[in-house]
Amino acid sequence: MAAIDTLPIADPQAAARSAARRERLVSAIVPIGTAAALIGLWQLGVRTFGVPTYIAPAPSDVAVTFVEKFPLLMQNFWPTFFESVAGFLVGNLAAILIAVAFVHSRNVERAFFPIAVFVNTIPILAIAPILVLIFGPGMTAKVVIAALICFFPTLVNMVRGLQSVSPQTLELARILSASKSEVFWKMRLPSSLPFLFSALKISATTSVIGAIVGEWVGADLGLGALIIDATFNFNSPLLYATVLMSSGLSVLMFALVTLAERRIVRW
Amino acid sequence: MEPLETLVGQPVDTPRASLAAASLKAASVRFGTYTAIDRLDLRIEAGAFYTILGPSGCGKSTLLRLVSDLIPAAGGDVSIFGKTTEQARLAREFAFVFQDAALLPWRSALKNVELPLEIGRKRGAVIPTGPRSPRELLELVGLKGRENALPHELSGGMRQRVAIARALLCQPKLLLMDEPFGALDEMTRDRLNLQLLDIWRETGTTILFVTHSISEAVFLGQKVIMLRANPGRLREIVDIDLPEPREMKMRDTPEFNRYCSHLRELLETC
Numbered sequence: 001m002a003a004i005d006t007l008p009i010a011d012p013q014a015a016a017r018s019a020a021r022r023e024r025l026v027s028a029i030v031p032i033g034t035a036a037a038l039i040g041l042w043q044l045g046v047r048t049f050g051v052p053t054y055i056a057p058a059p060s061d062v063a064v065t066f067v068e069k070f071p072l073l074m075q076n077f078w079p080t081f082f083e084s085v086a087g088f089l090v091g092n093l094a095a096i097l098i099a100v101a102f103v104h105s106r107n108v109e110r111a112f113f114p115i116a117v118f119v120n121t122i123p124i125l126a127i128a129p130i131l132v133l134i135f136g137p138g139m140t141a142k143v144v145i146a147a148l149i150c151f152f153p154t155l156v157n158m159v160r161g162l163q164s165v166s167p168q169t170l171e172l173a174r175i176l177s178a179s180k181s182e183v184f185w186k187m188r189l190p191s192s193l194p195f196l197f198s199a200l201k202i203s204a205t206t207s208v209i210g211a212i213v214g215e216w217v218g219a220d221l222g223l224g225a226l227i228i229d230a231t232f233n234f235n236s237p238l239l240y241a242t243v244l245m246s247s248g249l250s251v252l253m254f255a256l257v258t259l260a261e262r263r264i265v266r267w
Numbered sequence: 268m269e270p271l272e273t274l275v276g277q278p279v280d281t282p283r284a285s286l287a288a289a290s291l292k293a294a295s296v297r298f299g300t301y302t303a304i305d306r307l308d309l310r311i312e313a314g315a316f317y318t319i320l321g322p323s324g325c326g327k328s329t330l331l332r333l334v335s336d337l338i339p340a341a342g343g344d345v346s347i348f349g350k351t352t353e354q355a356r357l358a359r360e361f362a363f364v365f366q367d368a369a370l371l372p373w374r375s376a377l378k379n380v381e382l383p384l385e386i387g388r389k390r391g392a393v394i395p396t397g398p399r400s401p402r403e404l405l406e407l408v409g410l411k412g413r414e415n416a417l418p419h420e421l422s423g424g425m426r427q428r429v430a431i432a433r434a435l436l437c438q439p440k441l442l443l444m445d446e447p448f449g450a451l452d453e454m455t456r457d458r459l460n461l462q463l464l465d466i467w468r469e470t471g472t473t474i475l476f477v478t479h480s481i482s483e484a485v486f487l488g489q490k491v492i493m494l495r496a497n498p499g500r501l502r503e504i505v506d507i508d509l510p511e512p513r514e515m516k517m518r519d520t521p522e523f524n525r526y527c528s529h530l531r532e533l534l535e536t537c
Contacts, residue, residue, distance in 0.1 A: 166367065166369060168365040168367050168369040169369045169371070171332075171337055171369075172363065172369050173386070175362070175363050176386045177357055177387035177392040178386045178387060179389040179390050182387075186371075186382075190373050266373070266417070267372040267373045267418070
């Protein structure tokens with residue numbers, strides 16, 4: 001067995017390390033490769049069957065438009081970004097405060113939870129025009145819509161999180177003669193953080209959807225307005241590039257929340 | 268001026284010295300219509316190690332919760348070193364160790380031990396400082412070097428030792444333990460039993476220790492309190508006359524096994 005004889009004497013640790021490296025490489029290559037293959041298939045399909053650009057642009061057309069119209073895309077990116085972030089902050093802050101009130105008093109929960117559920121059942125597309133009528137065509141309406149879409153998942157998760165303290169931990173608090181505020185700051189609030197971040201990850205992406213839906217109803221600027229504009233002008237490459245930009249914004253928001261979670265929730 | 272005779276004629280034993288660590292007089296606990304503990308009389312001598320045994324539903328845990336002011340007495344009287352349970356709680360005279368270590372998962376071992384120093388002043392608790400710092404207590408329970416570990420990085424036995432260190436921080440005169448080693452494997456449990464006995468001797472605290480295990484009750488306890496169920500009442504207090512300090516090999520002696528079989532018979536007829 002000459003082949004085995006010529007093998008270098010294996011350092012088991014180095015072997016394990018290189019196996020781990022290979023594993024990481026494979027786990028990165030597989031999804032990227034799949035996506036690249038699908039895009040290639042799309043390019044090939046559009047070109048082979050001569051699909052008109054206004055029906056479905058080839059990825060290369062989208063890429064060219066993305067580069068050429070980048071200043072326009074950025075000009076429309078910022079309003080949507082600010083609306084999403086403001087809506088994210090307002091909606092989640094409101095949800096957190098109301099969750100605290102719910103946990104503090106059963107009666108507050110009894111009074112307001114059904115209303116929260118009702119508001120959540122109204123489709124966002126139906127409530128958006130109402131809010132644009134109330135708040136006018138400026139940014140406020142979009143922020144409110146984005147806030148509204150963030151609100152419910154965070155409320156439900158935050159209530160659960162604040163209640164997730166184990167009975168024995170609460171008994172410990174009682175034996176240490178803890179006050180209600182000490183239980184809240186030292187036990188309930190930290191316990192709720194993993195639940196809160198699950199909700200924040202959801203609302204990081206939905207807040208962008210809220211802002212864009214708000215812009216559909218009435219706006220001159222913003223990715224939502226650009227989507228409407230491009231659609232009505234049959235400018236499919238620009239439409240696709242805008243959609244790409246929107247999903248980029250969602251990914252950015254999601255990444256920021258995930259980063260914050262990694263730094264804060266380390267248990 | 269007091270006549271001298273009456274002073275001399277008083278018993279030598281001052282009331283303070285004969286104070287019970289915990290004293291229950293006809294104490295009852297009810298949950299709705301269910302009587303969990305029925306007119307229980309019990310006197311826990313200061314400095315002793317008591318284990319509590321009984322069939323499930325006999326109110327073992329309820330008894331600890333009654334003594335620690337977690338649940339109120341429906342009748343009768345409970346006192347701890349002559350104080351009401353509330354006064355004793357505010358003076359941190361007792362500490363509690365739960366079956367689940369009840370550590371805060373975002374705090375390091377050291378920060379968990381320090382928790383009792385940060386809580387309770389607003390409600391009027393007077394927080395005594397024991398002779399040992401949080402670091403020294405972690406060393407006492409054998410966790411030197413793991414101060415900064417988070418609970419999820421520690422084994423079940425280590426977590427329970429952090430909980431014990433936390434309980435010892437305010438130098439309690441009475442330590443209430445509710446099946447603290449119940450969820451651990453047998454080898455870990457044996458090791459922690461020996462360690463707990465060392466801590467008990469070193470601190471001189473009184474221990475009330477609830478367990479399901481007959482051999483654990485005999486091995487640890489100077490006295491075994493046997494309760495009966497429905498309603499919870501005292502069945503018998505069994506003195507365990509095994510030599511001190513206790514050692515693992517005692518568990519193979521005929522005396523040890525006699526105690527165990529006696530307690531088993533009592534349990535079966537509860």
